[in-house]
Amino acid sequence: MEPRSVRFSQTTLTELMIPSYANFGGKIHGGILLSLIDKVAYACAARHAGTYCVTVSVDGVDFLEPVEVGDLVSLHASVNYVGRTSLVIGIRVIAENVKNGTQRHTNTSYVTMVAKGDDDKPTVVPELLLENEDDARRFLEAIKRRELKENYKDAFDNAKTRLDVQDNLHKLSKQRCVIGWETEKSE
Numbered sequence: 159m160e161p162r163s164v165r166f167s168q169t170t171l172t173e174l175m176i177p178s179y180a181n182f183g184g185k186i187h188g189g190i191l192l193s194l195i196d197k198v199a200y201a202c203a204a205r206h207a208g209t210y211c212v213t214v215s216v217d218g219v220d221f222l223e224p225v226e227v228g229d230l231v232s233l234h235a236s237v238n239y240v241g242r243t244s245l246v247i248g249i250r251v252i253a254e255n256v257k258n259g260t261q262r263h264t265n266t267s268y269v270t271m272v273a274k275g276d277d278d279k280p281t282v283v284p285e286l287l288l289e290n291e292d293d294a295r296r297f298l299e300a301i302k303r304r305e306l307k308e309n310y311k312d313a314f315d316n317a318k319t320r321l322d323v324q325d326n327l328h329k330l331s332k333q334r335c336v337i338g339w340e341t342e343k344s345e
């Protein structure tokens with residue numbers, strides 16, 4: 159299998175934000191953007207892999223700015239990392255007001271996809287040809303993100319296992335919640 163460059167599968171999806179995409183506040187639903195992120199990630203991953211792909215996880219979905227009806231939203235997707243059967247696609251989302259020409263970066267997300275073979279099992283993807291330092295930086299950053307995510311998961315699983323609700327109820331006293339049942343201390 160020949161390595162494929164980042165440029166080979168780079169994909170941009172541009173869509174007009176129509177009124178039916180808006181929430182009651184007149185801004186675009188987060189779910190519409192998530193669906194577009196998933197679509198463009200699929201197109202980019204499937205081009206690189208040359209097979210059908212499935213979404214495994216989506217990281218970095220922090221909407222930094224609202225998107226308005228009438229904006230043109232462009233999602234720029236490129237392969238940042240490939241493993242044996244998985245690919246990480248970085249997606250930069252830009253909202254453009256065509257009337258005044260301003261562009262806002264609303265979010266950057268990272269979607270992990272897995273390539274599937276005809277037998278519906280994960281299948282090996284071509285290696286990624288890194289053509290410049292930016293390609294290499296994104297690949298290295300993806301490795302770092304994966305390591306940090308694994309560490310976070312281990313730390314959180316560990317903390318969750320050791321979490322005793324009764325011993326920690328006092329931490330809720332300054333939170334915006336109300337204990338609505340008889341606790342051991344209140345009995």
Ligand SMILES: CC(C)(COP(=O)(O)OP(=O)(O)OC[C@H]1O[C@@H](n2cnc3c(N)ncnc32)[C@H](O)[C@@H]1OP(=O)(O)O)[C@@H](O)C(=O)NCCC(=O)NCCS
Binds near residue numbers: 214242243244
């Ligand atoms: C994705 C899926 C095929 C992985 O199956 P699996 O039995 O864990 O397969 P493997 O252990 O061989 O892992 C395959 C790859 O997925 C990666 N992977 C699995 N779980 C992952 C996770 N939570 N985050 C990131 N990567 C993950 C593995 O690291 C591996 O990558 P590599 O080959 O590059 O090293 C399986 O979980 C699946 O089918 N999920 C449903 C996907 C789907 O339907 N998505 C649409 C949403 S409705």
